[in-house]
Amino acid sequence: MKRIITYYLKPYYLRMTVGFFIKFSGTLMDLFLPWTLARMIDVVIPSGKKEEIFLWGIFMFVCSVLAVTLSIIANRMAARVASDSIFTIREDLFRKVMVLSNRQADEITRPSLISRLTSDTYHVHQMIGRIQRLGVRAPILLVGGIIMTLLLDPALACILLAVLPLLTVVVITVSGKSIPLFTQLQENMDGFVRLIREDIAGIRVIKALSKEDYERNRFDKSNRDVVDWEKRATITTAITNPAMNLFLNMGLVCVVVAGAYRVNEGLSKVGTILAFMTYFTIILNALMSISRMFVIVSKAAASADRIDRVLESEDETSFQFVPVLEEEKKEDSLLEFDHISFSYDGTGNHLRDITFQLGKGETLGIIGATGSGKSTVVNLLMRYYDPDEGVIRMNGRDIRTMNLKELRSRFGTVFQNDVIFEESILENIRMGRNISEQEAVVAAGFARALDFIGEKGGILESLNIRGANLSGGQKQRILIARALAAHPEILILDDSSSALDYKTDSLLRKELRENFSHTTCILIAQRVSSVMNLNQIMVLEEGAAIGMGTHEELMKTCEGYREIVISQMGAERGENG
Ligand SMILES: Nc1ncnc2c1ncn2[C@@H]1O[C@H](COP(=O)(O)OP(=O)(O)OP(=O)(O)O)[C@@H](O)[C@H]1O
DSSP states (O other), X not given: OHHIIIXXXXXXXXXXXXXXXXXXXXXXXXXXXXXXXXXXXXXXXXXXXXXXXXXXXXXXXXXXXXXXXXXXXXXXXXXXXXXXXXXXXXXXXXXXXXXXXXXXXXXXXHHHHHHIIIIIHHHHHHXXXXXXXXXXXXXXXXXXXXXXXXXXXXXXXXXXXXXXXXXXXXXXXXXXXXXXXXXXXXXXXXXXXXXXXXXXXXXXXXXXXXXXXXXHHHHHHHHHHHHHHHHHHHXXXXXHHHHHXXXXXXXXXXXXXXXXXXXXXXXXXXXXXXXXXXXXHHHHHHHHHHHHHHHHHHHHHHHXXXXXXXHTXXXXXXXXXXXXXXXXXOOSOSXXXXXXXEOSSSSSOSEEEEEEEEOTTOEEEEEESTTSSHHHHHHHHTTSSOOSEEEEEETTEEGGGSOHHHHHHTEEEEOTTOOOOSSBHHHHHHTTSSOOHHHHHXXXXXXXXXXXXXXXXXXXXXXXXXXXXXXXXXXXXXXXXXXXXXXXXXXXXXXXXXXXXXXXXXXXHHHHHHHOTTSEEEEEOSOHHXXXXXXXXXXXXXXXXXXXXXXXXXXXXXXXXXXXXXXXXXHXXXXXX
16 A cells, blocks of 8 residues: 555645645535525525625525535546556556566466456555545545534534544444455455356366356355355445434434524524534535545555555566576587476476487477476476576576576467467467568468468458467467467477377478478477477476487387387387387
């Protein structure tokens, strides 16, 4: 919250101050109206002076118009400050989310990052707007109302002063009880949104596994939790209005009765009693607004904390430069993994003592069971994570000493589950890079994607979100074209041809051999046929390299590799190599 007030709202302090004075003036006008009404009824009308009545009427009219106009101006200013400041907060938050390290994103979780960017910024937006409107108006009406009643009739004001503590107790008690309930409701709502997002994204698999009932039960439970907390919170706050009204009406009855006596005894006047009753209502409404403010501020404070936790986290770029750790090695290899060990969470051994070297234009295949650590090799290479032990070098230089953007710009990558955007095929290949339409078409040709692009109506045709109007293999080919389009120095294909038929897969490899012979290539695959012709193949098992060499070498030396080959290509091939 502190960051929002001292940093994000700072550029608007002047606007907020001007807005405050406008709101203040408008509220004062509102506050004066009952007083002028009392004066009109008690003094001006009985005097019978038409001119004076007319002037006071004009004065009241001007006061009302001014009160409304000033309030509208101040509210519009407040809305602008809220929108402008939240725009900056969202931008900074989004920028931060983009540069969070994978480890940080794992910790916070992706759905929570989405909630922070959406519902949490919404709550803060609400608070910034309301605090400038109600936050100014309600206290002025409360304090000003009390002062006016004291000025009008101190004896009657005693009734108000007696009722006020009761109203304050109601507000404080209800707020004290409802704020934690609303906070809890917000947390449950986060889980609820997360569940809906998962269910909608995974609707196909839910249907395929006939898990509709299971998911409905999960949904019902989450829905019930949200409704329960919502009920508790709203039932608690529901006491406020009736209780306040009760005290108000009791107070008003006392004011009317006491006022009648005082009027009869000539100690007070009818107009004064009327004005007094109006102030009574104004004060009550101000108190209710203040109680609502408590809820809004507490919600926003929780949201601001969640936003702050992301904003203050050290971003990826701040730990990209590590002082040169070792003498630059003059080596021929373009890429080197030097005894790399790594764990995502500090408990598992996700990679163990991995060592390999790769020269320019060489190709490396990585094969192994699911979860054996294949993608982890790429994650470390791209510096999504840093290894716990060992050094990764590029041209003999520790990659931790390289600029992160520069490092990543040398790669063309296709990851598992990469995303197709709701854009044209051309823009999906370009991805904002300086790539001409012609270059994109050529890349699509290398990726063997031209046939189906033609059938879809050409490269300018739009794709649906996540490529919903494409088959799995078509999606993969667009992603491969995206990776090839910039002619990267190092190409990484992580299980990116798994959905291609054998013929297309083999044609794709032919294209790569013929047109990307100078490109160093790392190919992660489940199929032996995809990697068997590469310069080196690394066989991973539970994070360790159990074999390294060419297909022929591995057939002789690596039992694990032979088993994979036999299972995929038949015993004969396995035995004869
Ligand atoms: N972000 C993460 N946090 C914690 N553990 C992770 C994370 N990502 C992967 N792992 C774990 O690390 C191990 C290796 O994962 P990795 O993705 O490298 O496997 P893989 O060989 O590429 O598998 P697949 O062929 O199924 O893609 C797995 O046990 C996995 O559960």
